[in-house]
Amino acid sequence: MNRHTRKMLLNIATGVAVAATAVVVFLPAAYAAPGVVTGNVNVRSGPGTNYGVIDVVTRGTQVDVQQCQGSWCYINKSGPDGWVSASYLSAGGRPVNPSQPGLSFGFTIGGPNGPQISIGVGNQPQPQPRPPVVQPLPQPVFGEVCFYDRTRFRGTSFCLESGDNIRNLGDWADRISSVENDDGLQVQVCSESNYRNCRTYTTSASSLGDFDDYIVSIRVR
Template identity: 60%
Template structure:
């Protein structure tokens, strides 16, 4: 082969290689590979999750794929441009080869671009396995402490109006026992000659007797803080 012909062929091949490299780095929209977004995905300012979000591509949206670097591709949505994870892109149009299995049984794909009057250039993510996101566990939340319950109000015992009570001291003091209307005690036994005052809030008729079996009686219809000559002188009681 003549040296002039060899030099011309070398310049032609070199030009093709430079053009192919330029396509892989960045392709104009008119020569980009068509793709479809498979789910709603963030469009970022760089090839990684550490770059800021500039837009959101929605599921089913058609985009132009201009460059792929490892597991990230640079796309143009018509309104904005940026990087998305290649696992959320699906090639569309003729000549594409989506879901090509790799050695790790993970789906890979290429976006094939044909330059008018030139070679066919393939850009894609190769067989890169997408890296799973790092999930950091949240710190345990402290258990809420319930507020202290207010103390329950103490219920004081209410006096029974029907009770007639008898005390062994005046002014309704000391030891006592109580009876109700209709009760009768023929023999007070241990309380004989001990009663000194009577509490009768219901104003019942009370017969207090100095002897057993209701003999030598006196009648009270109110309370009596002192019994006078009947103080410590009662042996039987009847209430009507």
């Protein structure tokens, strides 16, 4: 390879490297990601507090984020453009992670081995589908309810459990005056046999009112 050819290839390679650097530092407007300023913040000439303040942008201002470096992002807005802390930016209505702000806007710039770039909102991590919520099966209700032949849970009594049914109380027909239902079962008391003309209790009743001594059939659920 002669000297002229080597020189020409070297110039081409240098031009490509410069062009690539320009792409990293100066992103085209088409690649900018929208953002919103979440609080009044200084706009600086560089990515750090050691750079001078060139403007102040107010909370709620919509900006175009051109690139991010470290915990700082370069924004384009009405007035002087510059660098702001990523802590004062949101992307898509969500706070920006100050340690990796580029991920929120779909690009990253800078790396331990030299400039890197990944442009496009589509590069953001996609949310993983949530596992289906499995509702627990209803647990059977265990307990008992007791029936007394006097008010206020006094006198002779008998008890039934959940699932018990009596179509006709026989000797206990028209004798029940109070119901003790501490377990909150659904108790249906009826003034006629075969569960007709009924009312339902889910709590204890020290007196049954017009159903006092007027119960012939019972269902407990």
